[in-house]
Amino acid sequence: MKHLIDIKDLSIEEINELICVANSIIADENSYSQMCRGKILATLFFEPSTRTRLSFESAMLRLGGQVLGFSSANSSSAAKGESVSDTIRTVSCYSDIIAMRHPKEGAPFVGSLTSTVPVINAGDGGHNHPTQTLTDLLTIHQEKGRLTNFTIGFCGDLKFGRTVHSLVTALTRYTGIKFVFISPHELTIPEYLKKEVLAKNQIAYTETTNLEDSIHDLDILYMTRVQKERFFNEDDYVRLKDYYILTKAKLEKAKTDLCIMHPLPRVNEIAVEVDSDPRACYFKQVSYGRYIRMALILKLLDLLN
């Protein structure tokens, strides 16, 4: 049986298969509407994340399946001190597949060791969030028609933004991709990513602090939120959060087919005026998130053949 704990668990062929299935769901959603009939997805959210939970639940409901679960640790057995292993072992008896989010890193992996049904990591602290990465890959594939040969810029908090680290790592497996990292000095991509991912795969990249000067080169611009909880000090947060705000004016220098992505929720790093620009893809990205989760559920339940 297969779980999805880390995006690295998937081979490039498996990722391509998921994208391919998601593409056919997008093309004809109706023909998938009963494929999970009689199946139950358990969403075990030991910390709240309404957005991700709803995406999983909507994906299962659209496949004709049903959902159960909890949305915070207070309402779960964890509040009584039960271990992750025991909770998962119990819930395995009630469901066919589990999507699990937990504030502690590695918790879904621990769950997968005792689960008798597939476990999907729906986010474990600042560590992994593989379905977000799959969402991003599907978005790029849908918008660009390929996962090779483009220039992608990442902008904002590149130090703590796990979605960025995970997507960069996933993209290094494809060819012809140029990376541009745009961030203040305080929030540049971590050393391990430079050494153990980029340098190891001999991938060239550029680092800059200026969004305006680098935007004209980009095929994709991945914006990120500067999260308040990452800062110890309010002044640093206030000083840095407005550093890189995408506005219509900055977009004038950008390519006409630029694809603007954002994992959401946004605070103010993309001005609302940009939403109506055809290059804004971040709300489409939300739909793609549901489609790729549908494909993933089908794959892990072995319903694709």
Place this chain on the structure above:
Amino acid sequence: MNIDTIKNGYVIDHIKAGQAMEIYDYLRLGDLDCSVAIIKNARSQKMGRKDIIKIDQNIPIDIDVLGYLDPNITINVIRNNEKVKKFKPDLPEKLVNVISCKNPRCITSIEQELPHICILTDPENRTYRCQYCESKVN
């Protein structure tokens, strides 16, 4: 026990001077009934001074841990008064309950019963990472 003659057991040689007790603890030699000799600050041509541990019993020893603790150690296997094997331990791929993950955000920080499992991710730099949260542990 005559510390020079071991019948069936091990001589762990070329231990960095002063490190013998650490290895004694890691191998849980204190739990054994047999004779164990610790020789501290023995003279060594190569190392100046070294420690040696002699174990007079044919027990399974956790060679993996030795490879992690000190790759320069030599292990001599003695059977029927003869040295039948002499080797240096390899850096192990996986360490169980040898190093603890210190990451406060790791699941091991709240679930005490979980074994601390570390995986060798970069042999060149001898880097181990926690199997759960992937943070560096050494």
